Amino acid sequence: MSRIAEVIVLARDAREIMEPLTRPDDSRGWTGRFTDIGHGMFEGWAVEFVRRRGWIGLLDHLGSLPWPSPHSVQVLIHDEEDDCFGLWMIHDGRLVEVPLPRTERYFWTDHYTGKVDPDSPGILTRTDRYDGSPEGG
Numbered sequence: 124m125s126r127i128a129e130v131i132v133l134a135r136d137a138r139e140i141m142e143p144l145t146r147p148d149d150s151r152g153w154t155g156r157f158t159d160i161g162h163g164m165f166e167g168w169a170v171e172f173v174r175r176r177g178w179i180g181l182l183d184h185l186g187s188l189p190w191p192s193p194h195s196v197q198v199l200i201h202d203e204e205d206d207c208f209g210l211w212m213i214h215d216g217r218l219v220e221v222p223l224p225r226t227e228r229y230f231w232t233d234h235y236t237g238k239v240d241p242d243s244p245g246i247l248t249r250t251d252r253y254d255g256s257p258e259g260g
Contacts, residue, residue, distance in 0.1 A: 186218030
């Protein structure tokens, strides 16, 4: 399944933590490498994934890193069908999605099992633009 996604990481004093993620590493559970995009108070890195399987495990990996300023870590993710970027931040020691006003994340269920795929990113929709369903309205 092709699920193009852009991921941006913003964090203060994180150059040393992110530097290894700018190089290819086959031992990681996810593929790809970040590119340095920031040079201000909040340093930034970005990566684009062409297939969903390429970034499965990325959020767990980022959440497990020893960030020097965990309160400053922001991870922005835009999947190809999202209306806008979603925001993840570290709360209580875990990287979790922060609900944005006027947005809703929608998950499809598997046609055979009726369950949501736990690895599915879902779709982030703007509720003030659509009726809330991914098809729009």
